[in-house]
Amino acid sequence: DGGITQSPKYLFRKEGQNVTLSCEQNLNHDAMYWYRQDPGQGLRLIYYSQIVNDFQKGDIAEGYSVSREKKESFPLTVTSAQKNPTAFYLCASSDRVQETQYFGPGTRLLVL
Amino acid sequence: GDSVTQMEGPVTLSEEAFLTINCTYTATGYPSLFWYVQYPGEGLQLLLKATKADDKGSNKGFEATYRKETTSFHLEKGSVQVSDSAVYFCALSDFYEGGSEKLVFGKGTKLTVNP
Numbered sequence: 244d245g246g247i248t249q250s251p252k253y254l255f256r257k258e259g260q261n262v263t264l265s266c267e268q269n270l271n272h273d274a275m276y277w278y279r280q281d282p283g284q285g286l287r288l289i290y291y292s293q294i295v296n297d298f299q300k301g302d303i304a305e306g307y308s309v310s311r312e313k314k315e316s317f318p319l320t321v322t323s324a325q326k327n328p329t330a331f332y333l334c335a336s337s338d339r340v341q342e343t344q345y346f347g348p349g350t351r352l353l354v355l
Numbered sequence: 356g357d358s359v360t361q362m363e364g365p366v367t368l369s370e371e372a373f374l375t376i377n378c379t380y381t382a383t384g385y386p387s388l389f390w391y392v393q394y395p396g397e398g399l400q401l402l403l404k405a406t407k408a409d410d411k412g413s414n415k416g417f418e419a420t421y422r423k424e425t426t427s428f429h430l431e432k433g434s435v436q437v438s439d440s441a442v443y444f445c446a447l448s449d450f451y452e453g454g455s456e457k458l459v460f461g462k463g464t465k466l467t468v469n470p
Contacts, residue, residue: 247398249398274456276457283462283463284462284463285359285444285460285461285462285463286399286444286458286460288457288458291457301457333398333399335399337456339456342387342406342448342456343389343401343404344401344458345401346391346398346399346400347398348397348398349396349397349398
């Protein structure tokens with residue numbers, strides 16, 4: 244089955260620690276996205292990538308980093324510079340022709 | 356910039372009631388419009404979409420019509436079920452400089468349907 248997988252489902256971060264969230268897709272989509280969702284809020288775009296080896300900052304990129312070494316994978320690192328990382332993180336991908344974004348199941352990040 | 360405004364929740368209905376969730380947008384161009392649904396603890400799923408004025412998107416009994424004159428894309432369902440309980444997001448497509456696409460989301464409306 245084609246789809247997007249995110250791991251882990253829950254992630255705990257200690258103060259000063261960097262953590263990496265995984266996102267993999269087998270939909271053969273060129274574009275991939277990372278969003279942050281806070282309670283009662285809509286989704287805010289962190290980073291996006293239109294093609295392998297290229298990515299751009301979204302609206303709230305500070306304290307985050309990404310890489311896009313393979314078409315299927317778009318990992319997100321939450322660095323120690325992100326002072327309020329507790330949130331639900333969603334990865335998405337899209338075929339540029341169809342325009343629709345498809346979402347993974349999400350990773351909930353909590354700070355210890 | 357472009358924006359989406361949807362009615363604040365939460366919305367609580369009885370089973371078989373009629374549902375309307377209002378959504379209006381501001382955009383400089385001609386965006387595509389979307390409704391996504393999020394069930395508890397899950398990611399978002401596309402519910403329906405419309406790509407041009409007067410298009411009607413429909414899926415699972417839900418409908419929404421792209422109204423350019425009122426810049427609206429209201430979600431409706433004639434008879435809701437308990438299984439429709441979820442958070443509903445209205446969104447539009449926009450483009451960064453250079454042509455890269457992005458989605459702009461409303462804040463979401465939580466729907467609870469009681470038996």
